[in-house]
Ligand code: TXA
């Protein structure tokens with residue numbers, strides 16, 4: 001009896017726990033191979049532990065939202081090794097470069113205009129035309145980025161709504177059943193998420209406070225920085241809120257048919273989807289009918305969402321009819337974004 005119980009316990013532990021791997025050549029190689037095959041890896045940084053995925057692979061990035069159970073698609077920070085690498089993905093003004101030279105590598109994320117066709121998944125930037133970039137100083141984070149040879153999108157490695165993790169054990173406690181390995185390297189030195197500085201417009205804004213303060217930034221730029229802290233409860237003016245991408249073409253949700261002049265964003269089988277006045281959606285003109293996921297797979301749908309909305313926005317349709325997407329799992333975040341786009 002005891003033997004059976006022990007086996008059960010082992011199976012249970014295996015199911016619930018990621019493998020905490022202390023940093024070594026072997027663990028870094030394992031981590032990089034998981035990233036290259038589109039999986040998630042938790043890794044240490046000087047701020048908090050991050051839940052990383054290859055930022056160029058939409059399906060991998062979708063798994064981040066799935067694992068965290070995030071009810072929305074807020075944009076993620078892309079981690080790279082150097083300013084030089086960051087410049088492959090973002091346009092750095094003279095001022096943004098000054099800031100990067102001063103504070104990178106370190107606990108600062110800089111938002112700059114996104115470079116077109118740079119390969120970053122639209123899910124990372126949530127369809128915005130800006131990107132948040134960070135060069136972490138943590139030795140293991142740097143080694144991990146080098147081995148992966150790709151930009152890494154990473155929010156904090158905790159389930160949505162719980163505390164940001166500052167140790168591998170925290171990560172395991174929160175996400176152990178969702179990821180294969182946690183690269184472990186002690187406690188995060190800073191223990192607070194990076195400062196987020198928006199340098200994408202004419203005026204710099206501090207969107208999130210962190211170890212690098214508004215005063216630190218002001219000193220380098222020689223002017224005051226406005227604070228638009230998302231964690232601050234003070235009332236916000238519309239300009240302070242995170243901008244959300246929405247197509248210009250009106251969106252109609254939970255469509256059961258396609259109205260005249262509309263394009264269709266499908267989910268699952270569109271075999272029986274009709275067009276008002278006769279005919280089938282599948283016979284719509286080229287480009288007017290695309291499917292988030294024919295199999296009704298949420299991860300695939302999430303990874304396609306922004307890119308497909310962009311496409312449909314450009315075909316000259318009167319509206320975009322969106323089929324019903326169940327409000328479960330990643331469907332919650334997909335619907336959140338679609339509802340914002342509908343209200344716009
Ligand atoms: O310390 C950190 O920053 C950690 C470690 C892992 O690097 N990461 C982290 O990521 O805290 P996350 O996803 O929890 O926070 C990203 C923040 C959010 O507040 C998001 O709204 C903002 O950055 N952000 C990202 N891209 C943005 C953009 N293009 N425009 C405005 N805000 C953006």
Ligand code: MG
Pocket residue numbers: 155156164
């Ligand atoms: Mg977080």
